[in-house]
Amino acid sequence: MIRRKNEMEIEEREKMRGGDGIIKILHFFKKEEFNANVRLCAKLIIPPFCSIGLHQHLDEDEVYIIVKGKGILFDGKQEHIVLEGDAILTGKGESHSIKNIGEDDLEIIAFISKYSENQKI
Amino acid sequence: MIRRKNEMEIEEREKMRGGDGIIKILHFFKKEEFNANVRLCAKLIIPPFCSIGLHQHLDEDEVYIIVKGKGILFDGKQEHIVLEGDAILTGKGESHSIKNIGEDDLEIIAFISKYSENQKI
Numbered sequence: 001m002i003r004r005k006n007e008m009e010i011e012e013r014e015k016m017r018g019g020d021g022i023i024k025i026l027h028f029f030k031k032e033e034f035n036a037n038v039r040l041c042a043k044l045i046i047p048p049f050c051s052i053g054l055h056q057h058l059d060e061d062e063v064y065i066i067v068k069g070k071g072i073l074f075d076g077k078q079e080h081i082v083l084e085g086d087a088i089l090t091g092k093g094e095s096h097s098i099k100n101i102g103e104d105d106l107e108i109i110a111f112i113s114k115y116s117e118n119q120k121i
Numbered sequence: 122m123i124r125r126k127n128e129m130e131i132e133e134r135e136k137m138r139g140g141d142g143i144i145k146i147l148h149f150f151k152k153e154e155f156n157a158n159v160r161l162c163a164k165l166i167i168p169p170f171c172s173i174g175l176h177q178h179l180d181e182d183e184v185y186i187i188v189k190g191k192g193i194l195f196d197g198k199q200e201h202i203v204l205e206g207d208a209i210l211t212g213k214g215e216s217h218s219i220k221n222i223g224e225d226d227l228e229i230i231a232f233i234s235k236y237s238e239n240q241k242i
Contacts, residue, residue, distance in 0.1 A: 001209065005204075029184065029208065029210050033210060035236060036158075036182040036236055041184055061156055063232075087124045087149035087150065087162075088123050090122075111162070113155070113159050115157055119156055119157065
């Protein structure tokens with residue numbers, strides 16, 4: 001299945017997970033389109049000064065790939081500056097939040113894979 | 122877990138899946154680092170004139186996100202030109218191959234999520 005850029009659904013989420021501003025979510029594919037247990041496969045577009053608030057990933061792994069911009073990631077313990085090319089893996093009940101600290105949009109490719117019964121912690 | 126761009130393992134595969142040339146695989150995270158059933162989480166860098174040969178995805182879904190360049194994707198039935206911003210989902214036993222037809226590298230973010238027992242077809 002090929003999904004062209006201009007066919008992708010764009011969702012807007014205000015104060016996402018208690019964060020600031022409006023985040024755009026460009027869905028490459030929706031979870032129903034997978035046979036595997038994939039909950040999210042999208043590009044997150046976070047405008048300047050906006051953020052996704054702190055949230056936990058229980059029974060799933062999430063990968064963020066920073067494809068453009070600069071952000072502060074909080075991993076539940078400390079803050080880290082993240083840049084284009086960096087990747088973040090969050091799972092096993094860990095939490096995270098991310099804020100755009102650059103002058104342009106922060107763009108992140110995000111992928112969530114849910115655990116099967118025998119992988120749950 | 123944060124993986125910085127300069128810490129990522131780069132693997133080189135010659136004639137990958139019977140294709141042409143040498144493909145670089147920049148691993149964001151290795152499969153062992155996931156708790157979920159993720160087999161691949163990487164950027165594929167395909168130089169001009171190079172390709173990944175035709176191969177099947179049984180018991181797993183693979184997503185390609187074209188982040189740079191231009192390619193021809195063969196989906197087992199017909200060829201399609203794919204461009205930056207397009208995404209491809211291959212699973213349920215389908216096959217695909219991809220060839221760079223541009224003047225610069227074709228860069229693809231690739232994820233493979235394997236099926237649990239009850240998802241296998």
